[in-house]
Amino acid sequence: MDDAILVADNLNAGYGSLVIQHSLNFSIKKGEVFVIMGGSGCGKSTLLRHLIGLQAPLAGRVLFKGEDFWLRDADERANLQQHFGVLYQNGALWGGMTLRDNICLPLSTWRPELNKADLDELAAIKLALVGLSGCDELYPSELSGGMRKRAALARALALDPEVLFFDEPSAGLDPLSSLALDELILQLRDSLCATIILVTHELPSIYAVADTCLFLDNQTHTQIALGPVAQLLESGPEVVQRFLRRGDAVTHEVTK
Numbered sequence: 159m160d161d162a163i164l165v166a167d168n169l170n171a172g173y174g175s176l177v178i179q180h181s182l183n184f185s186i187k188k189g190e191v192f193v194i195m196g197g198s199g200c201g202k203s204t205l206l207r208h209l210i211g212l213q214a215p216l217a218g219r220v221l222f223k224g225e226d227f228w229l230r231d232a233d234e235r236a237n238l239q240q241h242f243g244v245l246y247q248n249g250a251l252w253g254g255m256t257l258r259d260n261i262c263l264p265l266s267t268w269r270p271e272l273n274k275a276d277l278d279e280l281a282a283i284k285l286a287l288v289g290l291s292g293c294d295e296l297y298p299s300e301l302s303g304g305m306r307k308r309a310a311l312a313r314a315l316a317l318d319p320e321v322l323f324f325d326e327p328s329a330g331l332d333p334l335s336s337l338a339l340d341e342l343i344l345q346l347r348d349s350l351c352a353t354i355i356l357v358t359h360e361l362p363s364i365y366a367v368a369d370t371c372l373f374l375d376n377q378t379h380t381q382i383a384l385g386p387v388a389q390l391l392e393s394g395p396e397v398v399q400r401f402l403r404r405g406d407a408v409t410h411e412v413t414k
């Protein structure tokens with residue numbers, strides 16, 4: 159458990175009295191790509207919100223580096239969340255701001271000691287990390303869908319997060335842009351030693367990037383599989399094997 163960065167300990171996920179998933183138990187290792195999968199509406203995004211610390215567990219705990227988020231007050235929680243970068247499905251950037259300003263905003267909020275030249279330089283570095291060197295002055299509306307995702311990722315990287323959360327990052331992307339995003343995710347894991355937590359339906363992405371997969375079941379409302387893709391393909395529950403082999407999935411190479 160020593161290398162665990164995030165742990166769900168008997169977590170019940172949901173809203174108010176509505177438990178969407180119960181008794182979740184898993185630990186996410188530092189530096190791994192952890193994929194949350196399952197059928198539509200099973201609670202993947204809900205679980206993500208609990209892991210990010212945006213929603214309190216209905217029961218159980220979420221631990222970040224061994225600490226229970228919800229034993230801290232709101233200010234302390236916000237400080238802990240600085241270690242997290244989040245890329246939401248729609249990649250929401252502020253449309254009225256250039257990419258540079260989009261990235262500088264979280265930086266200037268949390269690093270008030272930085273001057274304008276430092277901020278601009280950091281923004282340029284983050285854009286370079288996602289393959290958007292020289293795009294500092296562009297507005298989101300001037301970018302393609304794939305570029306917008308990358309720009310949103312650059313903003314999520316602004317504060318050098320230890321954990322990056324992605325909620326269906328490939329949504330709306332063509333297969334080539336989606337593949338490029340998968341490659342970027344692996345590059346970030348390797349170059350920044352970031353831990354990546356990814357919600358996705360996309361089998362090519364799952365096969366390409368996942369170190370560990372968690373499968374949330376729609377019927378039993380709990381996790382029914384946890385492990386590397388190859389292991390789940392070989393010995394996972396039937397419903398998980400079907401999920402992983404649907405369509406032309408069996409032709410994808412399992413790299414893990």
Ligand SMILES: Nc1ncnc2c1ncn2[C@@H]1O[C@H](COP(=O)(O)OP(=O)(O)OP(=O)(O)O)[C@@H](O)[C@H]1O
Pocket residue numbers: 173176178196197198199200201202203204205
């Ligand atoms: N704010 C909310 N209040 C109450 N119920 C909610 C709320 N947000 C989502 N839900 C319900 O929680 C369940 C799980 O939703 P969630 O978005 O987490 O599933 P998902 O697995 O991410 O779905 P999808 O793959 O379709 O994006 C759904 O039944 C949804 O209607």
